Structure formats: structure tokens, C-alpha cells
Amino acid sequence: MRLFTENSLPRELFTRGFFIAGGAFCLTSLVLLVAGAPPWPAFYHLFVGALGSWSKLAQVLMVWIPLTLCACGLLYSFRIGLWNIGVEGQVVAGAIASTAVLRFGLESGSPSLMIVMAFAGGMLGGSLWAILAGFLKTRGGVNEIFGGLGLNFVAQGITLWLIFGPWKRPGVGSMSGTELFPESLWLPTILSARLSPAGLVLTVLALVVAAWVLNRTRLGLALKGIGSNPRAAYLHGLNPNAYFVIAMGLAGGCAGLAGAFQVAGVYHRLIPVISSNYGYLALLVVMLASYRVWGSPWIAFFFACLNVGSIQLPIVLKLDSSLSGIIQGALVLTTLLVYALRK
Amino acid sequence: MSDLDLTVLLASIVAGAAPIVLAVLGETLSEKGGVINLSLDGSILLSAMVAFVIAYQSHNLFLGFAGGALVGAMMAAVVGLFSVFLGQSQVAVGFVLTLTARDLAYFLGNPYARLYGPQAGTIPVPWLQDLPVLGPIFFHQSLPAYLSLLLIPFVWWYLYKTPMGLRLRAIGEHPEAAYARGTNTRAIQFWYTVVGGLLVGLAGATFSLCTKTGWGRPQGAEGTGWIALAIVIFGGWHPVKTALGAYLFGFLQIMGIHFQGWWPSVPAQVFQVAPFPLMIFTLIVMHLAQRSSARTSSRGSPWLRGMVRILSGSAPAGLGRSFKPE
Numbered sequence A: 001m002r003l004f005t006e007n008s009l010p011r012e013l014f015t016r017g018f019f020i021a022g023g024a025f026c027l028t029s030l031v032l033l034v035a036g037a038p039p040w041p042a043f044y045h046l047f048v049g050a051l052g053s054w055s056k057l058a059q060v061l062m063v064w065i066p067l068t069l070c071a072c073g074l075l076y077s078f079r080i081g082l083w084n085i086g087v088e089g090q091v092v093a094g095a096i097a098s099t100a101v102l103r104f105g106l107e108s109g110s111p112s113l114m115i116v117m118a119f120a121g122g123m124l125g126g127s128l129w130a131i132l133a134g135f136l137k138t139r140g141g142v143n144e145i146f147g148g149l150g151l152n153f154v155a156q157g158i159t160l161w162l163i164f165g166p167w168k169r170p171g172v173g174s175m176s177g178t179e180l181f182p183e184s185l186w187l188p189t190i191l192s193a194r195l196s197p198a199g200l201v202l203t204v205l206a207l208v209v210a211a212w213v214l215n216r217t218r219l220g221l222a223l224k225g226i227g228s229n230p231r232a233a234y235l236h237g238l239n240p241n242a243y244f245v246i247a248m249g250l251a252g253g254c255a256g257l258a259g260a261f262q263v264a265g266v267y268h269r270l271i272p273v274i275s276s277n278y279g280y281l282a283l284l285v286v287m288l289a290s291y292r293v294w295g296s297p298w299i300a301f302f303f304a305c306l307n308v309g310s311i312q313l314p315i316v317l318k319l320d321s322s323l324s325g326i327i328q329g330a331l332v333l334t335t336l337l338v339y340a341l342r343k
Numbered sequence B: 001m002s003d004l005d006l007t008v009l010l011a012s013i014v015a016g017a018a019p020i021v022l023a024v025l026g027e028t029l030s031e032k033g034g035v036i037n038l039s040l041d042g043s044i045l046l047s048a049m050v051a052f053v054i055a056y057q058s059h060n061l062f063l064g065f066a067g068g069a070l071v072g073a074m075m076a077a078v079v080g081l082f083s084v085f086l087g088q089s090q091v092a093v094g095f096v097l098t099l100t101a102r103d104l105a106y107f108l109g110n111p112y113a114r115l116y117g118p119q120a121g122t123i124p125v126p127w128l129q130d131l132p133v134l135g136p137i138f139f140h141q142s143l144p145a146y147l148s149l150l151l152i153p154f155v156w157w158y159l160y161k162t163p164m165g166l167r168l169r170a171i172g173e174h175p176e177a178a179y180a181r182g183t184n185t186r187a188i189q190f191w192y193t194v195v196g197g198l199l200v201g202l203a204g205a206t207f208s209l210c211t212k213t214g215w216g217r218p219q220g221a222e223g224t225g226w227i228a229l230a231i232v233i234f235g236g237w238h239p240v241k242t243a244l245g246a247y248l249f250g251f252l253q254i255m256g257i258h259f260q261g262w263w264p265s266v267p268a269q270v271f272q273v274a275p276f277p278l279m280i281f282t283l284i285v286m287h288l289a290q291r292s293s294a295r296t297s298s299r300g301s302p303w304l305r306g307m308v309r310i311l312s313g314s315a316p317a318g319l320g321r322s323f324k325p326e
Helices: A010-034 A039-051 A054-079 A087-107 A111-138 A144-164 A197-216 A218-228 A230-235 A240-267 A278-288 A296-316 A323-341 B006-016 B018-032 B040-058 B061-085 B090-112 B134-138 B143-161 B163-173 B175-180 B185-211 B224-234 B239-262 B268-272 B275-289 B292-298 B302-311
Strands: none
Touching: A010 A039, A010 A323, A010 B090, A039 A054, A039 A296, A039 A323, A054 A087, A054 A197, A054 A218, A054 A240, A054 A278, A054 A296, A087 A111, A087 A144, A087 A240, A087 A278, A111 A144, A111 A240, A111 B275, A144 B224, A144 B275, A197 A218, A197 A240, A197 A296, A218 A230, A218 A240, A230 A240, A240 A278, A278 A296, A278 A323, A278 B090, A296 A323, A323 B061, A323 B090, B006 B018, B006 B134, B006 B143, B006 B239, B018 B040, B018 B143, B018 B163, B018 B185, B018 B224, B018 B239, B040 B061, B040 B090, B040 B185, B040 B224, B061 B090, B061 B185, B143 B163, B143 B185, B143 B239, B163 B175, B163 B185, B175 B185, B185 B224, B224 B239, B224 B275
């Protein structure tokens, strides 16, 4: 189910891109017309809302960071042919783990060390949650889609329990989340306190590592081999089950980093919707990037623009902000259609 | 627990689980033919929205239900078109659709949020409603609840006692063999997926017109589609067992409110995730029960043996695979 073939000509790529963009544009315009809204102002406000000022761009990058981290993780699991829908729960597990570390570090003398530990903890938490799904598949015969999905809801349940139970605010627990961390435990930011350079560096690093592991190492080759033909890889002496768990662990680690970033860099507390659906969105990103490492950050950037740009739609045009999700879905659907028809 | 009348409890389970029963039966039909319609969660929301809007505008409940069913069928048709005819991954298409349909429902339904619309009330069956115990449970319900009750035996009969059901199961188990026998596998897979989607759409309409009336963001039906997918597995792809799974879930949902009285520190949402660990546990048991060692070791204990027998069930062998006739 690879969307691009390795030897596709640039011209063919251009034609496909044209059809995909055109198809998604027509679908979205149709939806807007059905809703009784003029398409042009909607697209204009999406654009201005995302890239109209430096602070908007910073906001886009703050969405881009967790989205790209999730996409990085999914590159590992897609390479071996796994549908890691559990990425959402892995983000939540990472967020829970890093909240636990930060709570532990409330009285600590060195806050910056605690932030680093929070990211390490988040990576570990996401990784363990993913490895659980991996073992469910290899040992328990539970398909990774249903196991992952089930674990997503379990992670969500644990978050709610923590927010209303052991970690509730002084007084009474509420949907607004746990108590805000002191500012010393926030990930440092620049540009009127809206952009985290450490997050950007971490994300680029994760991309470079993913590219290196997937394209330049034995591990990457093994993942690709098992993904394209598990039977042949097995006969070649590779143990698919072991690599399934390794790929899930790597994927969960990246997703856990995204969760840690959401806690330490964005919300500074644990909230019920801590993952912001970035895990699910990242699945679309990687599909649209045709499972390639260097396609993913650009698609993620575009998706982040749509997400941020749609925030002001309810105020400016009285439209629901879910328009961004419609455009993203329409893009992936037309991509699937174009690649099915122009094989 | 003393304030809980058993008859009232059972009646509210039958009413509350009606949309879930409709959805799991629809999904069972399409999965028996080998097509996973992963778009369930989004389909239910979109059809709930459309059903509410149509019923609100036309003041006609039947038009609302028909609209919801049509939307569910159209969503399933997209899944069928992409997976059966175009050979794309069922999971990919279904997943994209479920996210998109959800956003589409929020976007288009925005002007209709928090309005008071028509509701499908209970229509007691004359004479039968006066039966002791059974009357209030089964014969004092709304139309979709009656439909869900009737469909359970019907789908079972259709799948296991008719030639059409046999043909459908044959396609789900081994599309190549069915094709070699001269069955038009693709058309049949496609149309059963559409019929399954029709039931899913009815489930959505039942939410917005009957059990969780109205439209809003959130509507209240979010996540039900995923639960329905889990219940189909939990029930081992058997219509009666999946329906029982849906009722078990309805029971858990209602009991969640009561459990909360016992453990006030645990929010109700925690109980709503109960079906998911249960599903994972069932899948593991199903996997282990297929090993012969499990059968021998469970022979000693009637409890274990019974559990293994009830929980075992296997997925249609051709599930999720797209088959291309040569």
C-alpha cells in the first residue's frame, strides 16, 4: 500500500499532486457551500490565521513539534507494516509519565534537570505503552489496531482517574486538569513566550535519527524487509516478532516525547485531552507523506497551519473550527483515490 | 442498589443499548463478508447529525431516520468502493473517513447545536405490554429498540440458516474459493458493506432522535463506534453474542452511575473504558483457546472449559484482505 513508487517520474508526481490538491480543494469548497459559507473568505482566513504574523507562526511551530514527533514514531511502525493506531494512547502515556516526574520534582533544587528527566520519563512511558501493544500482538494474538485502540481508551481512562483522583487540584478535581506547575518547571520559550527552541531542536533530532535508522542501519533494513515480506524475512533468519516489539518501542518513544512536550512545553499540567488528537492526525500526515521520512515534516507543517488557522474561524466567520480536519481528511482521501486510479 | 428496580434496569438497558445493537449487527454483516468498516465512529456521528437536522427541518421522524440510514450507507459505500473495487487498504480508508466524518458532522451541524428537536417516544405494544415483567422490558420501547430486538434473531437466521448467509460467510472466509465457485465476490462484499452501513446510520439516527436526543459538540455518542467495533470482536463475530456484548456494555454504562455512588473519587468516564480491557482480554482468550494445550488444560475445570467455549470464536479468515479476481 505504498503510495509513491520509488521510480515515479517527477512529471507523474506533479500530475498526481495537481489532482490531489484540486480534488481536496473541490471537496472542501463543496462542504463550505453546503454549509452556506463562501469558500474564498474561509480559505483566506485559514491562511492569515496560520501565517499572518510571527506569533501565529510560533503557534504553528508549537503544533508542528508534537505532530512531527508522532509522525517520526509512526515511520518506524509503518516501515515494518504495523498500523500503530495506539499512537494516541502512547502520547497520553508519555504525558502521564512526564507529569509524574515533574510532580516528583516540585521540591527539587534543579528544575532544568527535572525537565530533562520529564522528557526521558515521557519517552519511557510512551515506549512501555507501545511495547505492551507489541506484546499483545506477538504473544496474545491481538491485532495491533484493536489492541492499540483499546489501550488508547485505557490511557484516557487513567488520565481522567488521575485528574479527578490522586492528582486532583486542591479542593475539587475538574476537567480543567491538574494544578499548574510553577514556571521554573516550564520548558523555556522565546518570542513573546510562545516558541520553544529546545522543542524544535528535539524534533529535528528525532527526524534525523529516524532517517538515519530507517535508511542507513541494519535495523532499518530489517524493519523494511519484514514490512515488505514477513515470510521471506523469517526465512532469512530475522525474527519478525522481536522486530515488531522493537519498532513499537521506538514508535512509542517518539510519541511519548510528544506527550512530554505537551505537558512541559504547552499546557504545563495534565489535562483530559492532553494528546490534542495529534497521534491520529500524525497517522494522516505519514500516509500523505507516503511513509517517507523527509516528506513528513512538510506535511506536518501544512497540517499544523490548518489547525492553527482554523482557530479563529468561529470568531471571524461563525464557522466551526473542524474545517481543518475536513481539509486534511479530504487530502488523504483524494490521495488514496488518485493513487488507486493512476497505478 | 436498593433504589434500583430490576425491571426498570433491564428496560433501560434494552432502550439504551438499542443503537449499539444496531451498529454491531451492521458491522457484523460487513465483517462476515470480509470488509472491516473502520469508519463506524465518524459514520454514527455524521448520521446522527443529518438525522437530527432533517427531522428538525421537516418535523418528520421517519425522514430523519431515513436520512441517517442513507448517510451511513453512503459512508460504507465509500469504504466498499475504495477497498473492494480499488484495492486500497480497508484500514486506511476507514480510518481517514472516521476522522473526516466526525469533523464534517461538527462543521455542518454547528448551526443546529443545542436546539430542541423532535424525539421518538415510546410506543407500547397493545396487549403485550401488560405482560408481567416481560411487558415493561420488551414491549414498552421506542421503534428503534423494537427494530434492534427483531434484528438480532433475523441476522442470526439470515447468516446461519439461509443460502445467502452461507454465501456471504464463504466469501468472508475464503474469497478465492467463493470466486472459483462462480460467486460475484466483489459485488456481494460491496452490497453487504452498504447494508451494514445502513444499520450503522440507523444507530446514529437513534442516538440523536431517541436515546441522546439533539445535536451538539460533543453530542454524547462519541466513541460509541469504536466500542461497537470492539464488541464485534468481543462477540466473536456471532450476531447473538455481539448483541449480548452490546447489552453488557449498556449495563456497564448504567451501572457506572451507580458505581460512582460507591466510589465517588472515580469519575464515570473511567467505567466507560471498561469494554476495551474486556475486549483485549477476550482476544487473548480467543487466541489461547485455539491452542490444543488450552483445551486439554481447561478440561479439568468446568468453569474454565465453559469460559473458553463461550469466548472462543474466530474472525472470518479473509477479514481485511482485499481480493482481486484474476
